[in-house]
Amino acid sequence: MSSATPGPRPTPSPQPAPSVWGDEAAGVAAVLAWAAYRVGRSTDPLTTARPADELEELIGGSITPDGLGSMRALSMFTDIVVPATRSQDDPMNLAYVPSAPTRSAAAFELATAASNIFAGLWEAGAGAIHAENQVLAWLAEQLGWPATAGGCFVAGGTLGNLSALAAARHAAQDRRTAAGLPRDPAGGWAIACTADAHSSVRSNARVMGVDVITVPGDHRGRLTGAALAPVLDAHHERICAVVATVGTTNAGLVDDLAGVTEHCRAHDIWLHVDGAYGGAGLLAPGLAPLYTGIEHADSFIVDPHKWLFAPYDACALVYRRPELAKAAHQQTASYLDHVDRHEWNPADLAVHLSRRPRGLPLWFSLVTHGTDRYRVAVERCMEIAHTVADDIRRRPELRLVVPPDLTVLLFERRGWTAEQYAAWSREQALAGRVLCVPTRWQDEPVLRLVFVNPDTDPGLVSDVLDTLGG
């Protein structure tokens, strides 16, 4: 590393004045000041959604021919828009999968936006793409993949899964073509996964026009090699990809990767690993046995906005063989012919062209804090989950319904109905004590807690569990 810069640079000039936009300086300063204030503060757990008609009453008619000025616009945002949203980074938001960015990552989201980099193609985004690639290379190293692996950041796990599955199908089609077979098999292509794979896998299958073959899960719903084997034996001609999940969204369970990879390799079928939430667990040395086999997968996603302490929205998508993704996704057109595509082009590797370098907030925070701090933070979330799980086990009125693999806890309050869970959940949310939303486990209503925020205090969670007592 060197601090040398390539020659003297001109001092950037201010925006030309007069501009068609007039003088925006005061508005810019106010917006940046609010952003700085927000990044440095804890969040308000009482903020919540409101009906559109109420919102329209408050900020309706705000888009006018003459404009209202930046101060009015900003106060609408701070006083009405933001309070009508949920605090994803509140330490007591334990619902769905929340998001707990480091302050460095959140602040760097602003720097990323301010630099307005087109990071679809190397020609326009080289420096930013290179920095993002450092993060992807670090992830590939955690996966135990070769240095030739690579990918790009996309908006979310849904788009990451779609891009990977489309690449898998394209690779399967090319292989049939090379073997002198029709491009598509009799009966059409299919993806194999369990019922507990993320909903985006099924919606992506619809987008792609392929079938989903549901493999029965084990007693915890996990995909196993034993259940996958007969499905691959029967349908291997049609299956272009198997999707394994490391950290199911509902229960945080990790599929039997070792068994699954063995059978995918035997049939030479693409294995996509969906780690949108649980991919972060790769960083915790104690969890390594759960991830054994991942070194053989063909594609992988993890959402930094879930358990990797980055703000919305970012999904890291990594391919073992990026050239196969390029074959599927590269866009060509006369207006793109003259683009110098040397080095690395994220636009070639997923369903997108224009993109901002949304991996930079994670890059900045990783460079700032170092990878050890990330391991500590992931392990801290595991400790919190273990502490709360033990707390639940000690309470006779509660029961963990499934042994957790990662940081999702599913538990029941003995004797409660779905209506009682819903009423309790609403009451806690309105009081700003905790966001804990019920789900179902094996057709029974249960409560669900997700820990992705290392600043969550298990003592406060214990106080919340007290309200479920007696």
Ligand SMILES: *Cc1c(COP(=O)(O)O)cnc(C)c1O
């Ligand atoms: C959240 C999630 C997704 C979808 O990710 P988005 O970023 O919300 O699009 C996919 N798979 C799993 C396992 C998830 O938990």
